Amino acid sequence: MNVTCGxxxxxxxxxxxxxxxxxxxxxxxxxxxxxxxSVFCDTFHLKESGWRExxxxxxxxxxxxxxxxxxxxxADNGGVQCISCIRSLELSIIRTDEKPAGISMMPTSNVGxxxxxxxxxxxxxxxxxxxxxxxSNMEGKERNNFFQSQRDDANGSLGQIKREQGLPLVGxxxxxxxxxxxxxxxxxxxxxxxxxxxxxxxxxxxxxxxAQTCLTMTLGxxxxxxxxxxxxxxxxxxxxxxxxxxxxxxxxPRPRTSKMGLGTAPEASKDNxxxxxxxxxxxxxxxxxxxxxxxNSTIVPLFEKVLSASDAGRIGRLVLPKACAEAYFPPxxxxxxxxxxxxxxxxxxxxxxFRFWPNNNSRMYVLExxxxxxxxxxLQAGDTVTFSRLDPEGKLVMGFRKSASNSASLKDTQPAVxxxxxxxxFSGVIENLPRMSGQSGLQSFKGSTDPHLNVxxxxxxxxxxxANLCKVEKQEGRLNEGLSLQPLLTPEKKxxxxxxxxxxxxxxxxEDALELKLTWEEAHDLLRPPPRATPSIVKIEDYDxxxxxxxxxxxxxxxxxxxxxxxQDQWAQCDSCSKWRRLPVDVFLPVNWTCSENAWDSQRCSCxxxxxxxxxxxxxxxxxxxxxKRRKVASQPVHDHEPSGLDALATAAVLGDNRLDVxxxxxxxxxxxxxxxxxxxxxxxxxxxxxxxPKHKPTCTCNVCMTVKRRFKTLMMRKKKRQSEKEAxxxxxxxxxxxxxxxxxxxxxxxxxxxxxxSENEGRQVNMLDSSDQTKVLAEKTESSKAHLDLNFHPERExxxxxSARISMMGLLQVANRPLETYxxxxxxxxxxTEQQASSGSHAPPQAIVEGEERPTDDGYCPTVPPQAMxxxxxxxxxxxxxxxxxxxxxxxxDGLDKSQSQNEPV
DNA sequence: CGGTTGCATGCGTAG
DNA sequence: TACGCATGCAACCGG
Numbered sequence: 001m002n003v004t005c006g007x008x009x010x011x012x013x014x015x016x017x018x019x020x021x022x023x024x025x026x027x028x029x030x031x032x033x034x035x036x037x038s039v040f041c042d043t044f045h046l047k048e049s050g051w052r053e054x055x056x057x058x059x060x061x062x063x064x065x066x067x068x069x070x071x072x073x074x075a076d077n078g079g080v081q082c083i084s085c086i087r088s089l090e091l092s093i094i095r096t097d098e099k100p101a102g103i104s105m106m107p108t109s110n111v112g113x114x115x116x117x118x119x120x121x122x123x124x125x126x127x128x129x130x131x132x133x134x135x136s137n138m139e140g141k142e143r144n145n146f147f148q149s150q151r152d153d154a155n156g157s158l159g160q161i162k163r164e165q166g167l168p169l170v171g172x173x174x175x176x177x178x179x180x181x182x183x184x185x186x187x188x189x190x191x192x193x194x195x196x197x198x199x200x201x202x203x204x205x206x207x208x209x210x211a212q213t214c215l216t217m218t219l220g221x222x223x224x225x226x227x228x229x230x231x232x233x234x235x236x237x238x239x240x241x242x243x244x245x246x247x248x249x250x251x252x253p254r255p256r257t258s259k260m261g262l263g264t265a266p267e268a269s270k271d272n273x274x275x276x277x278x279x280x281x282x283x284x285x286x287x288x289x290x291x292x293x294x295x296n297s298t299i300v301p302l303f304e305k306v307l308s309a310s311d312a313g314r315i316g317r318l319v320l321p322k323a324c325a326e327a328y329f330p331p332x333x334x335x336x337x338x339x340x341x342x343x344x345x346x347x348x349x350x351x352x353x354f355r356f357w358p359n360n361n362s363r364m365y366v367l368e369x370x371x372x373x374x375x376x377x378x379l380q381a382g383d384t385v386t387f388s389r390l391d392p393e394g395k396l397v398m399g400f401r402k403s404a405s406n407s408a409s410l411k412d413t414q415p416a417v418x419x420x421x422x423x424x425x426f427s428g429v430i431e432n433l434p435r436m437s438g439q440s441g442l443q444s445f446k447g448s449t450d451p452h453l454n455v456x457x458x459x460x461x462x463x464x465x466x467a468n469l470c471k472v473e474k475q476e477g478r479l480n481e482g483l484s485l486q487p488l489l490t491p492e493k494k495x496x497x498x499x500x501x502x503x504x505x506x507x508x509x510x511e512d513a514l515e516l517k518l519t520w521e522e523a524h525d526l527l528r529p530p531p532r533a534t535p536s537i538v539k540i541e542d543y544d545x546x547x548x549x550x551x552x553x554x555x556x557x558x559x560x561x562x563x564x565x566x567x568q569d570q571w572a573q574c575d576s577c578s579k580w581r582r583l584p585v586d587v588f589l590p591v592n593w594t595c596s597e598n599a600w601d602s603q604r605c606s607c608x609x610x611x612x613x614x615x616x617x618x619x620x621x622x623x624x625x626x627x628x629k630r631r632k633v634a635s636q637p638v639h640d641h642e643p644s645g646l647d648a649l650a651t652a653a654v655l656g657d658n659r660l661d662v663x664x665x666x667x668x669x670x671x672x673x674x675x676x677x678x679x680x681x682x683x684x685x686x687x688x689x690x691x692x693x694p695k696h697k698p699t700c701t702c703n704v705c706m707t708v709k710r711r712f713k714t715l716m717m718r719k720k721k722r723q724s725e726k727e728a729x730x731x732x733x734x735x736x737x738x739x740x741x742x743x744x745x746x747x748x749x750x751x752x753x754x755x756x757x758x759s760e761n762e763g764r765q766v767n768m769l770d771s772s773d774q775t776k777v778l779a780e781k782t783e784s785s786k787a788h789l790d791l792n793f794h795p796e797r798e799x800x801x802x803x804s805a806r807i808s809m810m811g812l813l814q815v816a817n818r819p820l821e822t823y824x825x826x827x828x829x830x831x832x833x834t835e836q837q838a839s840s841g842s843h844a845p846p847q848a849i850v851e852g853e854e855r856p857t858d859d860g861y862c863p864t865v866p867p868q869a870m871x872x873x874x875x876x877x878x879x880x881x882x883x884x885x886x887x888x889x890x891x892x893x894x895d896g897l898d899k900s901q902s903q904n905e906p907v
Numbered sequence: 908c909g910g911t912t913g914c915a916t917g918c919g920t921a922g
Numbered sequence: 923t924a925c926g927c928a929t930g931c932a933a934c935c936g937g
Contacts, residue, residue, distance in 0.1 A: 308927085308928055308929080309928080309929080310927095310928060310929055310930095311928090313929095314910090315910095315911080315912090316911090317912090319926095319927065319928070319929095321926080321927080322925090322926060322927080323926090335913085357912095357913060357914065358913090358914075359914075359915080359926085359927085360915085360916095360924095360925085360926095361924095361925090362924095362925070362926070364914090364926080364927070368912090908936100908937090909935100909936095909937090910934100910935085910936085910937100911933100911934080911935075911936095912932100912933080912934070912935090913931100913932090913933080913934095914930100914931085914932085914933095915929100915930080915931080915932095916928100916929085916930075916931095917927100917928090917929090917930095918926105918927090918928085918929105919925100919926090919927090919928105920924100920925085920926085920927105921923100921924085921925085921926105922923085922924085922925100
C-alpha cells in the first residue's frame with residue numbers, strides 16, 4: 001500500500017481557486033505561501049497541473065539586474081523588475097508630484113497603485129524607506145489617506161475592486177469591514193452568516209468600540225475609516241518614530257502617549273484626548289494580511305504573547321501587552337472591561353474577560369478566564385499564544401505555538417499523523433505566514449531570546465553575536481540603494497541585545513520552521529474544492545482544468561493510498577473514536593467527521609466497529625504517510641534566512657502589512673496586482689477581472705484564451721517533437737549499445753535522476769553535481785523553460801524570460817516522465833549497460849530511479865539550496881541564475897505532487 | 908482555608 | 923527616568 005497524493009481524478013485537480021468575488025485564493029506550491037492574486041491578476045499561470053505561480057518566490061523572473069528573488073517586483077507591464085528599478089521609478093513619480101495628495105485621491109490610480117501594490121506586497125524591508133519617503137511628502141490627512149489606501153489595499157482585492165470601480169476610497173474599507181465584522185464567524189464567510197449576531201456580541205462590541213476609537217483618533221479620515229485600518233495606519237506613522245522592533249511582544253513600541261495625570265480617569269483621558277488611549281498598533285503586531293485558504297478571508301496576525309509563568313498559571317490571567325491590547329482589542333473604559341470571544345485553532349470559541357487594572361498611571365491589560373483555553377491547548381510557560389484577526393470578518397483567532405522544548409516533547413507524544421491536522425493549522429498558518437514570506441532571513445535567529453533558540457542561534461552565529469550585525473550590515477550594503485535602512489537596521493542591533501535578556505520572546509528557529517512547514521503542508525492538504533461547487537471545466541487542448549469560483553474550503557485530512565492492485569483508497573480518521581475508515585477516493589469529508597457519517601461503508605458506520613486495518617497495517621499507513629509528507633517537505637528548500645515567524649511578523653508589522661524584508665525577503669505576501677497600468681496589454685491586463693468578464697469557455701476566442709491556446713499549442717508541439725525524439729532514441733538505443741547522442745535527453749535524464757537522488761539525499765544533492773553536470777542540468781532546464789507557459793510574462797522580455805527558465809507545463813511533464821522513462825530505458829538496457837559498464841564503465845546512471853517510482857516525484861525536483869548559498873550576497877547574475885535554477889527545482893518539488901498525480905492518473 | 912481579585916512592587920528596557 | 927510587564931501579596935469571597 002502506497003501513500004499517494006490523493007489525486008485520482010482523471011481531471012487534474014487544480015489547487016487554485018478562481019474567485020469570482022475577487023482574485024484567487026491559493027497556496028504557493030513552491031514555497032507554501034498563501035497568496036492572493038487580486039482581481040487584477042485574473043489570470044492564471046498554467047502549469048502542468050493548473051494555474052499557480054507564486055509571485056513571491058518565482059525567482060526566475062528578473063529584470064536582468066543583479067537582484068535576488070526577494071527584490072523582485074512585478075512590474076506594471078507584466079514583467080518583473082528588481083526593486084531598485086521599481087523604487088527609482090516610484091520615487092521619481094512621487095517626487096514629480098508637486099502637490100502630493102493622498103494617494104487615494106490621486107487622479108491616476110497608477111501612482112497609488114504603484115506605490116501600494118508594489119510596496120505592500122513585494123518589497124522588502126527597505127520599502128519602509130520608500131514609505132517613509134512617501135510619507136515625508138504627505139502630511140496629515142494625506143497620510144491618513146495613504147494609510148487608508150494602504151489598508152484598503154491590504155484588504156485584498158476588495159479594495160482594489162472598489163477602487164477600480166471608481167468608488168470613493170475613504171470609508172469603503174471601513175464600511176465594508178464594519179458590515180462584515182458583525183457577521184464574524186470563523187471560517188468561511190458563508191458560515192459567517194450563521195449565528196453571527198448572537199454569537200459575537202463580543203466581536204460586535206469590539207468592532208464598534210474600535211470604530212469609535214478610530215473615529216476619535218483619526219485625523220481627517222472619513223468616519224467610515226475602518227477601525228482595523230486605522231490602528232495600522234497610525235502604527236505606521238509611529239513606526240517612523242519607533243524604530244522597527246521585533247514583533248514579539250515585549251518589544252515595546254513605546255507609544256509615548258501623553259502621560260495621563262494622576263487621578264485622571266482613563267475614560268476622561270480618552271474622551272478628551274482620544275489619542276491617549278487610542279489603539280496603537282504595536283508595530284510588531286501587524287503582519288501582512290494573509291489569505292486564509294479556507295475562504296476569501298485573510299489572516300491578519302495581530303500579536304502574540306509568550307506565556308509567562310503567571311499567564312500559564314492557574315490564575316487564569318493572561319497579561320496582555322498594553323500596546324497590543326489597546327491596538328487590537330476593543331477599547332475599554334471600565335476596569336471591568338468586556339467579554340471577548342476568541343476562537344482557537346480548533347474552532348472552539350472562548351470567551352475571555354478583557355479588562356485592565358490601573359497600574360501606576362497606566363493600565364495593565366489582562367485576559368481573564370484563559371485557564372481552560374490554555375489547558376486545552378496544553379500550553380505552558382514559554383509557549384506562545386498568537387492573536388490574529390480574520391478579515392474581513394474581523395473575527396479574533398487565537399493560535400499558539402509551543403516552545404521548542406514543549407513542541408519537542410509534544411512530538412514525542414503525539415502520533416505521527418494526527419487526525420486533527422487543523423489543530424495546529426492556524427497556529428501553523430499564522431506562524432508560517434511571515435516565515436514563508438521571507439526567503440532570506442537575516443532575522444532567522446536574531447533576536448531570539450528564547451533559551452532554546454538561543455542555543456541554536458549561538459551555535460550558528462559567533463558567540464559574540466556579531467554575526468547578526470555583520471549580516472545586517474551586509475544586508476544594508478546590498479540594500480542600501482539610495483535609501484537609508486538605518487531605521488531598520490538599528491532595531492536589529494538592538495534586538496540582538498535582547499538575547500539573553502529576561503525576555504522570553506520566542507523566535508522560530510529552523511527546526512521550528514521545518515516543523516511548521518510540515519504543518520503548512522498539512523494545511524495544504526486540507527484544502528478541498530467547495531463541496532457544492534461545480535467546477536467549470538476549461539479544456540485547453542487535450543487538458544482539462546477545473547476552475548472553481550469559490551474559495552477552497554477545509555476538509556478533513558485524509559490519507560490516500562494505492563494498493564498493489566492499483567486501486568486507490570482514501571482513509572479518514574474518525575474524530576470520535578480515532579479509528580480509520582476506508583472511503584472512496586473521491587469523497588470529501590468535512591473537517592469534523594465521525595464514523596456515523598460513514599455512508600460509504602455500512603459495516604463501519606459506527607465507532608464500535610473495529611478498525612479495518614490491523615494495528616500493524618495502520619502503523620504502516622501512518623508511517624508511510626508521514627514519510628510521504630516529510631519527503632515532500634524535505635524536498636523544499638528551507639532557507640535558513642527565512643525570517644522566523646516572529647521576526648517576520650515583526651517586520652511585516654513594522655513595515656505595514658507589507659513588507660517584510662529587509663532585503664530579504666519577504667514573505668508570505670499577499671500578492672497584489674502587479675501594477676499593471678491602463679493600456680497594458682499583458683496577459684494579465686487583457687483578461688477581465690474575476691467575476692466581471694465572461695467566463696472562458698472551451699470555445700472562447702478571447703485574447704486570453706487564444707493566447708493561452710496558442711502558447712499551449714506551441715508547447716505541445718515541442719513536447720511532441722521531443723517525445724518523438726525520445727522515442728526515436730529509445731528505439732535506437734534498443735538496437736544499439738546505449739550511447740545517447742541527444743544531449744538534451746541525456747542531460748534530462750541526468751537531471752531527473754539527479755533530482756530523484758537529491759531527494760533521497762537531502763542536503764547533499766547539490767554537491768553531487770560536478771560543474772559539467774550542473775551545466776547540463778541548467779541547459780536542460782533552460783531548454784524546457786523555453787517551452788513554459790507563462791501568462792504573465794513581459795512580452796518584451798520574452799527571450800530573457802525564456803532563458804530564465806521558468807517551469808513549464810512541458811518541462812514538468814517532461815521531467816515528470818523522466819524517472820520512469822529513464823527507469824524503463826535503463827531496464828531495457830540494463831544488460832547492455834551492464835555489458836558496457838563492464839567494459840568501459842560507462843554511462844550507467846546512478847541508481848535512484850527506483851525511488852522515483854515509489855516516492856513522489858516532487859521530492860526529486862527540489863535540490864535543497866544550502867543555506868550558505870542563500871546567504872551569498874552580491875551574487876552575480878549567473879549565480880542568480882543558478883539559484884533560480886535551484887529554485888526551479890524547488891518549484892517543481894511541489895509540483896511533484898502533481899507529477900505523482902500524473903503518474904497515478906490518466907491525464 | 909483555598910481560590911479569586913485587585914493592586915502594588917520591582918525589574919528590565921528604551922528614550 | 924518613564925514605561926511596561928511579571929509577579930507578589932493582601933483583601934475579599936465562598937464553601
